[in-house]
Amino acid sequence: MLKHNLGYPRIGRRRELKKACEAYWANPIDPNQLFYVGKKIRKENWKIQKKYGLDLIPCNDFSFYDHVLDMSLLLGVIPEYYHSISTYDNDTPTPPNHIDVYFAMARGFQKKGWDIKAMEMTKWFNTNYHYIVPEFDKNQKFSISSNKIFEEFEEAKFILKSIPKPVLIGPISYLFLGKGKDNFDKMDLIENIVPIYIQIINQLKEKGANWIQLDEPVLVFDFLSKKEIEAFQYAYQKMSQCCSEINILLTSYFDGVSENVSVIKNYSIIKALHVDLVEDPEQLESLLNLLGDTKIILSLGIIDGRNIWKNNYVNSIKKIERTIEVLGEERVMIAPSCSLIHVPIDIEDEHLILSSVKERMAFAKQKISELQDLENIIKGKKDLLYDKKKEKDFFQDKKVKERVILAKNKDFKRISSFERRQKKQHKKFHLPIFPTTTIGSFPQTKEIRTLRNKFKKKELSQEEYEKRIEKFIIDVIKKQEEIGLDVLVHGEFERNDMVEFFSEKLKGFLSTENGWVQSYGSRCVKPPVIYGDVIRDKDMTIKHVCFAQSKTKKLMKGMLTGPVTILQWSFVRDDQPLFTTAYQIAWAIRDEVKSLENSGIRIIQIDEPAIREGLPLKKKNWKFYLDWAVKAFRISSSVVKDETQIHTHMCYSEFNDILPHIASLDADVLTIETSRSKMELLKAFSEFSYPNEIGPGVYDIHSPRIPTVKEIFDLIKKASNNLPIRNIWVNPDCGLKTRKWNEVIKSLKNMTEAAKMAREKLLINPTNNLKKS
Missing domain, CATH: 3.20.20.210 (TIM Barrel)
Known part of the structure; x- marks a missing residue:
């Protein structure tokens, strides 16, 4: 049974990223100082996850602004008007740093001679996180235009002394979340974008990646069109043909995938499927029935990635044991339900919360620790069992x-x-x-x-x-x-x-x-x-x-x-x-x-x-x-x-x-x-x-x-x-x-x-x- 995580908070324990970005935007620090802060945060995140025994630790989950915007840069989806940005020093235009184009897309750019608006921003599914909406042309071309994912993979490999798990937004979700500037179906771009995904996956494989996490949260929708389903089938069929000997962990979250699981199970590249059992615990039995005759590993999202209450170990152990009973222990993973960017970092930094309430709470660091507890309970350490039913009632009136x-x-x-x-x-x-x-x-x-x-x-x-x-x-x-x-x-x-x-x-x-x-x-x-x-x-x-x-x-x-x-x-x-x-x-x-x-x-x-x-x-x-x-x-x-x-x-x-x-x-x-x-x-x-x-x-x-x-x-x-x-x-x-x-x-x-x-x-x-x- 493998333990893994979909993503870790990237702001830093003391909001170091916020302070560094705002200092950079105000010009007191140079890009190298900004990048140093990012590297320091990533190192701390990886070490925490290693300390608590994760088998697969994510990389490329860090972002200076937004992971969807990162994906746009990786795929070369940069609207033309941002390419022309220049920065000024003593009234002399100079080529911008790559990071300046990135921030201009997120925040706009207004300096001598330039006045470019920021890209559209909207909510990430049903969360309070906002993402920068990709903009597509009708004949959009894609290309690998950023080395961030490869550099952070090598960086994580060096820090961890083991192989990390790169994280990417999957092609269907990325297209779905974007907008076309002209009147066309975004899924028409699937044949253009898939070859770039294949290149990225194969380059990561050449660098030593065993597992790659592809996030396809749109699979929870019960209103995907026929064209969107066909685009998924095309993409994963092509990747199955062109990306051999690599394990893809297909992840979805914020709800259940029962409506679309029959589409998911037919592709050799998908070695594991992650599902959110916090938002939809009832989907487990239907998933076990549908996946029972396949070799797909089932990743159980049983730690709540969006709330701060402790896990009910009794309920979680029942789900794990039931999955092991049907699929066998080698076909089970456990993880938080979604990325942990939606919760604070460490409950140990809280000193004023009533102890009777604080002892019920778990932030990102504690949630990683809970995975270790669940594994140990499965191995026989029943003294770790925590049953929420034994808690006293909350404050009532x-x-x-x-x-x-x-x-x-x-x-x-x-x-x-x-x-x-x-x-x-x-x-x-x-x-x-x-x-x-x-x-x-x-x-x-x-x-x-x-x-x-x-x-x-x-x-x-x-x-x-x-x-x-x-x-x-x-x-x-x-x-x-x-x-x-x-x-x-x-x-x-x-x-x-x-x-x-x-x-x-x-x-x-x-x-x-x-x-x-x-x-x-x-x-x-x-x-x-x-x-x-x-x-x-x-x-x-x-x-x-x-x-x-x-x-x-x-x-x-x-x-x-x-x-x-x-x-x-x-x-x-x-x-x-x-x-x-x-x-x-x-x-x-x-x-x-x-x-x-x-x-x-x-x-x-x-x-x-x-x-x-x-x-x-x-x-x-x-x-x-x-x-x-x-x-x-x-x-x-x-x-x-x-x-x-x-x-x-x-x-x-x-x-x-x-x-x-x-x-x-x-x-x-x-x-x-x-x-x-x-x-x-x-x-x-x-x-x-x-x-x-x-x-x-x-x-x-x-x-x-x-x-x-x-x-x-x-x-x-x-x-x-x-x-x-x-x-x-x-x-x-x-x-x-x-x-x-x-x-x-x-x-x-x-x-x-x-x-x-x-x-x-x-x-x-x-x-x-x-x-x-």
Whole structure:
């Protein structure tokens, strides 16, 4: 029985990668210093996995920004406009480093003479990780254009003194996850891309590779087309013919593969199949039946790669023993369910968590150790058995449980229809056509982070801390008024993270000290842990929002995070259904919404960027999830009067298939990301006839480049061709927390100028300004 891992966190135990990348982007360090940090992280990761006895240790799972972007560079999928980038030194253009092209694709490139946008970014399946979307031409050519995978294989071989397991995204998933610039089927490229995969596999084999991991997570979908299935068959048949004497471990995760396993088992190159038994434990028996008459090894993904609770050894041992009974021990592997990039690195770095909770938790390092425990238990060390059923109940509250159970239909509905609410709100607010606003946060400078850190360490009194925060709020109101924004925000300077902030104010949550997880690039988040029933026993945001409103005559938005996003971006208790926890959070947010309204706040934004992210990967499970997700949002938002305007924000998601449910949220205003995709998403909203107001993001905040007035105006114009003008808001595509002030001021000034231009040029006449142009 072999133990292996699909991937290890790459940010470094102290977020060394984040710090090195950001230092490189700011130019204080050279590429060699950046590469040194990467090498140091890889070495530490490999040594940890070797220490805990893994038989197959992954390599090429490290990335400076994103593993899908790495794959694009490996295959030569670099859009033409990035090839021309030059860097400048004393006004002299010089050829760029390969890493500069790589980062330009991820972040954009804006220097003297150059202004190139970043590539599109979206969510990695149903996780909070974002990947850079590959761009394909109709006649896309592929070639081996990077040595990273080969260099890291040799590096790992030297460090480990054994043969590592290179990791690649499989050809079908890579094509599936990309987008074509022209109207063509991406699977038409399969004959072009497979020969390059064959070259890569054979080169790795020549360097000594025994096992290669090909990730094909799209195999969990129950809606793959005939063409996609045929592309899989073609690819793996060709690789079977051209890549002899190499072991391919085909991996899929985030759900079961039962619908597609009959396709998988027919190719000689596939020596092992990895499946996710955490998300779909029921698939095991059907897999054993289907694979029983083959020689394929079954890799059991039995350690949860997406949550932080200890493994239930009793359940896992049953699965292992059952598989050994049918296939024999030599045809069994054990592993985490998916790559461990979705969990923090080491629970040993946590010193403030209650011991009764901490002893139930396992981060990446501990999860690797659990594989060793399971092997030892199989070998007879039964004293290691850990049975979760013997744990005491999590923190419970009877009133919270009753509130969820006793909810009535009226709790999920606004008083009036959107049409009536819109008329009342327009009459009350007197906002111009194309009203401008931001999504919520403003730059979190070093000064602000230091301030919060000092307060957390009790180096500042509550009174001194509040005075300093209020100064930041006054300053950001002044900046917004000077820029000319119509609806303001207080800046969220008191907030570390949009989920963690609320978790620290609600009972049933705990925060970690070092539980960092990569979201995209250098952006790391620290998901809170939900370990019990969720209770709001005091106001969470009222003080700072009301202070901000008192300092301006303009409308001030109250800023909250929605129940589904808090749920999705937390590590959630595993002793009750997800929807039960979501409803508990929803009632807590509802109480805060009512308190904001009672305090005079007339616009309240309840962010739900994770609603699409939580969508099950199998369509057959969509309705059940969407029903309870929408219900949770409506619990939180439906308590207000007609005149109070509810906003929600969603970003980096594909909404086309779920627009009826997005509409059924019944938010007065929806703000979404559309800038990287050049407003493509709005066509779907138009065809659906989305009924409420919408703010399509007009510039990309994940890139440091500053958009021009003209390009923002062009996007507003494009939006006005798809939506009623009276329903369009103008805003960035996400919060401005990670940007620098000089970028923010210039970008927002251009945005407000573009909105003024749109009011002048896109209206039929001043007295008929509610019609579509």
